[in-house]
Amino acid sequence: MLIEExxxxxxxxxxxxxxxxxDISKIVIERSKEKVHGDFASNIAMQLAxxxxxxxxxxxxxxxxxxxxxxxxxxxxxxxxxxxxFLKSEALSSIIKTIIDEGDNYGSSTYGENKPIxxxxxxxxxxxxxxxxxxxxxxxxxxxxxxxxxxxxNVTREFYVNDAGNxxxxxxxxxxxxxxxxxxxxxxxxxxxxxxPELLKIAEIMKNEVGDKYLVDSEESETxxxxxxxxxxxxxxxxxxxxxxxxxxxxxxxxxxxxxxxVERVLEGAKQYIYENEGATFLKxxxxxxxxxxxxxxxxGSYTYLLPDIAYHxxxxxxxxxxLVDILGADHHGYIDRMKSSLExxxxxxxxxxxxxxxxxRLFKNAEEYKMSKRTGNAIAxxxxxxxxxxxxVRYFFVNxxxxxxxxxxxDLAKESSSANPVYxxxxxxxxxxxxxxxxxxxxxxxxxxxxxxxxxxxxxKHLSLYxxxxxxxxxxxxxxxxxxxxxKLASLIHGFYTECRLLDRNNLELTSSRLAxxxxxxxxxxxxxxxxxxxxxxxx
RNA sequence: GUCCACAUAGCUCAGCAGGAUAGAGCAACAGCCUUCUAAGCUGUGGGUCGAGUGUUCGAAUCAUUCUGUGGACGCCA
Numbered sequence: 001m002l003i004e005e006x007x008x009x010x011x012x013x014x015x016x017x018x019x020x021x022x023d024i025s026k027i028v029i030e031r032s033k034e035k036v037h038g039d040f041a042s043n044i045a046m047q048l049a050x051x052x053x054x055x056x057x058x059x060x061x062x063x064x065x066x067x068x069x070x071x072x073x074x075x076x077x078x079x080x081x082x083x084x085x086f087l088k089s090e091a092l093s094s095i096i097k098t099i100i101d102e103g104d105n106y107g108s109s110t111y112g113e114n115k116p117i118x119x120x121x122x123x124x125x126x127x128x129x130x131x132x133x134x135x136x137x138x139x140x141x142x143x144x145x146x147x148x149x150x151x152x153x154n155v156t157r158e159f160y161v162n163d164a165g166n167x168x169x170x171x172x173x174x175x176x177x178x179x180x181x182x183x184x185x186x187x188x189x190x191x192x193x194x195x196x197p198e199l200l201k202i203a204e205i206m207k208n209e210v211g212d213k214y215l216v217d218s219e220e221s222e223t224x225x226x227x228x229x230x231x232x233x234x235x236x237x238x239x240x241x242x243x244x245x246x247x248x249x250x251x252x253x254x255x256x257x258x259x260x261x262x263v264e265r266v267l268e269g270a271k272q273y274i275y276e277n278e279g280a281t282f283l284k285x286x287x288x289x290x291x292x293x294x295x296x297x298x299x300x301g302s303y304t305y306l307l308p309d310i311a312y313h314x315x316x317x318x319x320x321x322x323x324l325v326d327i328l329g330a331d332h333h334g335y336i337d338r339m340k341s342s343l344e345x346x347x348x349x350x351x352x353x354x355x356x357x358x359x360x361x362r363l364f365k366n367a368e369e370y371k372m373s374k375r376t377g378n379a380i381a382x383x384x385x386x387x388x389x390x391x392x393x394v395r396y397f398f399v400n401x402x403x404x405x406x407x408x409x410x411x412d413l414a415k416e417s418s419s420a421n422p423v424y425x426x427x428x429x430x431x432x433x434x435x436x437x438x439x440x441x442x443x444x445x446x447x448x449x450x451x452x453x454x455x456x457x458x459x460x461x462k463h464l465s466l467y468x469x470x471x472x473x474x475x476x477x478x479x480x481x482x483x484x485x486x487x488x489k490l491a492s493l494i495h496g497f498y499t500e501c502r503l504l505d506r507n508n509l510e511l512t513s514s515r516l517a518x519x520x521x522x523x524x525x526x527x528x529x530x531x532x533x534x535x536x537x538x539x540x541x
Numbered sequence: 542g543u544c545c546a547c548a549u550a551g552c553u554c555a556g557c558a559g560g561a562u563a564g565a566g567c568a569a570c571a572g573c574c575u576u577c578u579a580a581g582c583u584g585u586g587g588g589u590c591g592a593g594u595g596u597u598c599g600a601a602u603c604a605u606u607c608u609g610u611g612g613a614c615g616c617c618a
Contacts, residue, residue, distance in 0.1 A: 028558090030560090032561090033561085033564085034561075034562080036561095037561070041560095041561085043560060043561095046560075046598080046599090049598080056598085078561070079561080080560085080561080080598070080599080081560095081598095082560080082561065125618085162618075165618075166618095167618085278616085279616085280616050281616095282616095291543080291544065291614080292614085295615085295616045296616095297616085298616040299616060300616080302616090304615095304616070304617080304618090305617075305618050306618095309618095330546095330611095330612070330613090331612075331613075331618095332613090332618085333545070333546085333612065333613045333614090334544095334545095334613050334614065335613095335618095357546095359611095359612095360611095400554095401553085401554070401555095402554085402555085404546075404547085405547085405553095405554075406547095406611085407553095408553070410553090413567090416580090417580050418580055418581095419566090419567095419580070419581070419582095420566085420567060420568090421580085422566075424580055425566095425580075425581090427580090428578080428580050428581075429581090431578070431580090432577080432578055432580095432581080433577095435577065435578055436577050436578090438577095439577060440577085481554095481555085482555090485555070485565080488565075488566070489565080492565095492566095495581055495582065496581095496582065496583090498577080498578095498581075498582085499573095499579090499581065499582040499583085500582075500583090502576080502577075503577060504576095504577050505576095505577090540578090541578075541580070
């Protein structure tokens with residue numbers, strides 16, 4: 001149990017003795033920011049001051065007199081009514097044993113009770129390379145998944161393929177042209193088509209697979225170019241994503257949703273909210289919370305994207321997920337209310353779907369914005385960026401800011417090998433400790449951490465003990481950047497510990513064995529935290 | 542025009558179920574390697590938390606007005 005929880009119970013018990021009944025969730029325990037304020041603090045006395053009509057200092061005194069806590073060697077009252085708790089050093093150093101015992105599992109919790117949660121992200125159209133926005137969505141989405149898993153949810157990573165829209169028709173026509181070109185036919189890629197030379201490779205694969213079979217235009221050949229083209233494009237996206245350490249569990253296809261009658265089901269189920277106007281079919285999303293009703297069937301009879309999208313979300317819910325999360329680009333802002341409102345029509349609470357919007361990424365090189373790739377002349381692709389600076393750096397930088405904040409990605413910094421580069425800084429901390437433990441393989445670790453009294457050691461142990469709470473917080477707020485904040489602080493404490501405390505001293509094996517244990521524990525947590533954002537912990541640098 | 546988000550150190554950003562003297566990294570400046578990786582450490586300076594008003598014991602945090610920036614407002618995805 002977290003120490004905070006223990007403290008809350010102690011406070012509740014103390015208040016009960018004073019005939020004050022309080023809901024335990026109302027008791028707030030904070031980590032003190034200042035050392036003079038101890039390790040933990042509660043403002044409970046000030047909260048109760050009004051209700052009890054009594055000076056908070058007197059209330060605090062009463063509470064302390066009735067308090068029965070272990071693990072602390074001092075409890076102080078400070079104006080205007082804080083109660084400060086000072087942790088015993090044994091209570092602190094016990095964290096080393098906990099971490100080493102739990103190993104890779106340290107930081108996990110069962111908060112999610114194995115409930116199934118679905119996170120949909122990337123969902124790029126299979127018509128070209130993944131660009132920077134997709135890459136950031138992939139990094140953040142994947143980290144959110146890793147976080148949810150860590151706190152005990154059963155997570156499904158899902159990619160939705162819009163393979164029924166017009167862009168697939170365009171893709172089919174573009175590939176058809178490339179395919180014909182391979183046979184010497186002088187057919188140009190349509191003006192509005194996809195001109196990327198990669199399509200030539202796809203056409204070559206097709207030529208190898210089917211020969212000249214589809215040179216004659218027919219419904220069959222059109223379908224082939226579209227279907228097989230989508231598959232091959234998707235393979236390419238998936239390979240890039242795997243290389244980026246993002247692995248999807250499920251790919252859902254719009255065509256499948258439609259074929260299974262998803263659209264009809266929406267039209268039937270939401271019948272009472274559907275009306276016709278000027279030849280188009282509208283969905284009355286304003287009945288819930290949207291600023292205008294939305295067209296779902298255009299006057300030419302085709303669907304807007306919203307209709308199959310609703311069907312798709314219902315499909316996800318049919319599969320038993322108790323929570324859906326969508327990771328979308330910030331330009332989908334208007335999407336939130338209409339989709340949530342649509343799901344409400346089917347009896348679901350708005351909160352069943354949470355939508356995270358990912359803000360734009362801008363690349364900078366030599367302090368100037370860097371838009372186009374010199375090599376391809378197109379917008380920079382995720383693959384290219386990974387080749388340039390490495391997957392570790394890309395993933396780290398992409399989650400290093402709140403998703404809702406614009407991200408300026410400094411290419412020079414990402415490649416720099418210095419403390420200015422947060423990725424190297426953190427990885428270097430790991431490599432340094434690894435090196436020490438390797439030099440001390442023959443020394444037995446003292447996992448009780450006896451004798452660790454140096455300020456650097458204490459600060460480090462305190463931070464290690466915060467890990468589980470930080471992971472839970474980062475997961476529940478879907479904020480991977482909080483993990484990078486934790487990592488930077490941890491790395492900084494490790495470097496300080498390394499510099500000021502001689503870790504391997506064969507003339508003082510007693511202290512050394514405790515310090516090495518702290519090394520080991522720090523490495524476990526650092527590797528674990530880096531793992532949460534999909535960044536490696538190298539043993540040598 | 543309507544709606545939403547944002548505004549904190551020179552730069553990039555944390556902090557915002559109200560709490561103690563507003564933080565971090567970078568940049569700047571000054572120091573630290575005969576010993577485990579200096580890809581490191583230590584120290585210094587740097588702020589009207591965009592502006593005003595309100596709520597309260599207490600406001601960067603909540604409410605409200607204003608200013609500025611970005612985004613969303615299609616029978617687009």
